[in-house]
Structure formats: C-alpha cells, structure tokens
Amino acid sequence: MILLADTSSRAFRSFFARTPGQRLSSIHSDFITNKSVDACAEKCVQNTHFRCKSFDYDNLQRACFLFDVNLDDADVRLIDFAERDHYETSYATQFNRLPKHRLPVRISKSENGVSVEECARMCIWETYFRCRGFNYRGIQSTCSLLDLSPETSTAAVYSADEDYYQTTSEGPLSSFINYGMGRLRPLQNFDVYEISHLGISVTQQTRNIPLTLPAGDVSLTWPALTSRQELSRFKR
Numbered sequence: 001m002i003l004l005a006d007t008s009s010r011a012f013r014s015f016f017a018r019t020p021g022q023r024l025s026s027i028h029s030d031f032i033t034n035k036s037v038d039a040c041a042e043k044c045v046q047n048t049h050f051r052c053k054s055f056d057y058d059n060l061q062r063a064c065f066l067f068d069v070n071l072d073d074a075d076v077r078l079i080d081f082a083e084r085d086h087y088e089t090s091y092a093t094q095f096n097r098l099p100k101h102r103l104p105v106r107i108s109k110s111e112n113g114v115s116v117e118e119c120a121r122m123c124i125w126e127t128y129f130r131c132r133g134f135n136y137r138g139i140q141s142t143c144s145l146l147d148l149s150p151e152t153s154t155a156a157v158y159s160a161d162e163d164y165y166q167t168t169s170e171g172p173l174s175s176f177i178n179y180g181m182g183r184l185r186p187l188q189n190f191d192v193y194e195i196s197h198l199g200i201s202v203t204q205q206t207r208n209i210p211l212t213l214p215a216g217d218v219s220l221t222w223p224a225l226t227s228r229q230e231l232s233r234f235k236r
Contacts, residue, residue, distance in 0.1 A: 012041040015094070015124075016054075016087040023056045023081040026073075028065035040064030041087065054088045056081075072115055091120035095133065095165035101156040102135040102164050109145040119143035120165065133166040135159075 029050050032043060037057050044052035044066055053070040057063075060083045069076050070088050078086060108129050111122065116136055123131040123145050132149040136142070139161050149166060150156060156164045 012045045013038050015045055015089055015091055016041055017090040017093070019078060019086040019088070021080060021082055021084070022078040022086045023084040024054060024065075024067055024069070024086055025075075025077045025079050026067055026069050028056070029068045030066040031063065032066070033061065033063045035062060035064055037064075037085075037087070040066075044087075044089075052089075054086065056084045056086050058084050072117065089117060089121065091124055092117050092165070094124060094168055095120055096168055098156055098164040098166070100158060100160060100163065102159040102162040103133065103146055103148070103150065103153065103156050103166075105146055105148045105153045107135075107144045108147045111143050113141050114143045115141065116163075116165075119145075123165075123167070131167070133164065135162050135164055137162045 029052070030047070032040065035043070040055050040057055043064070044055050047066065050068045052066050052068065053073075054067045056065040056067075058065070071078070108131070109122075109126070111119075114122070119134055119136055122143060123134050126145060129147045131145050131147060132152070133146050135144040135146065137144075
C-alpha cells in the first residue's frame, strides 16, 4: 500500500463516529499530544504498530488516546468525561447495505469470524484489488470481498442469511492508493522510483569480487548467515 504525505487529514475523520463527553474504559495503546481531531483520525487510520479501532480526544489538552479495542470488545464501555470525546471507527457507513441479498459473483477474498465493521475495514484497505463491496453472512460471521458491483456484473439476488454491502463511492483513499502489483501510476508533484534486485550466490573464495553497477542510488544487503548477496537499485 502507498500512502502519500499530502493527503488531507480531514478525509480520515469520515471513518469515525463521534460520541461527545465520553471516554473509553480501556487502557490506551498510544498517546499523542498537540494534535487536532483530524490529525488523530489520520494517525489512527494509518497506524501500523497495532490495529487502531478507536480513539479519545481531550479537547483541553489537544491530545488523543489511541486504542486497539472498541465497544465491540468484551468488558469495554464508555465513561462520562466532560473534556473528552470518543471516536469509534465506522467503516461500514461507507457502504450501502441491501438486507437479505448477496451479489452472485466470484469471491476475491473471504474470512470467517469477523464483524461487519471489520469486513468493511478489510474492503476499504484492500490493496491487491479494488474492493467494490462485500457479502456478509451473519450466522457464520463470514466476510466475502468482491471486486465486482451490480453495474459491472449482475443484479443482487435474495439470500435469507446474507446482506450485501456496496461502496458508496471510491472514497477518500482512492486518490493515493495503488492497487495490485506492477508499475505505479504517476502522481502529481511526487517522484516515483522503480526498484530492481540483483542476486548473487557467492562462496568464501569469491566474496571479494568487484562489481560495477550503472550510475544511480544503490543499496547493499549482506545477510550475516547466508551466502546470498542482494543489491537493490532505485532510479527515477
């Protein structure tokens, strides 16, 4: 996944639902000071150290408390706290729900034991293909991500124990995520670098062979316990 630095933080707040005057009962996983609500929302969405599910914002201290839990987790509740507001992810609101229907097309990815909210998150953040929606089977908590929509395939059909969720739009992430494998599309005001790898198998006797590479930025990696040499060259 590729996220670019010029993305407006305001876009990320649309992924959260606000509960004023409340804080989460759990212990926070991260704490950030001197931030706006929009910046906190961006930090939560882009967090890679843990799966951020919610955050509290202290309006007096301009601080945010990031959590890896939300109200769907056991023993987690809201507590009255006048200076704070609680923000819970609401990825599912980015979709239109059609109850008791499913889209009868091929499934691009499937996972069991997840909530609707988690399924929606998976769809939004999927990078190997452009997720257009998902079928959700409530009895088994089965999430089936789809790369097709009724506009590009067929109509939804009745299904007693499933709901179909279709993306409401391409969403705020569409302008800076590159989906799938291959060449990155050009992006205004940014340099795109290609990476090429050169692998060399060496022995103790040939470790000092000189190598001549074309001009460019070169990085060299030599794992300590292997005889495999890898060089990576980046160029514009």
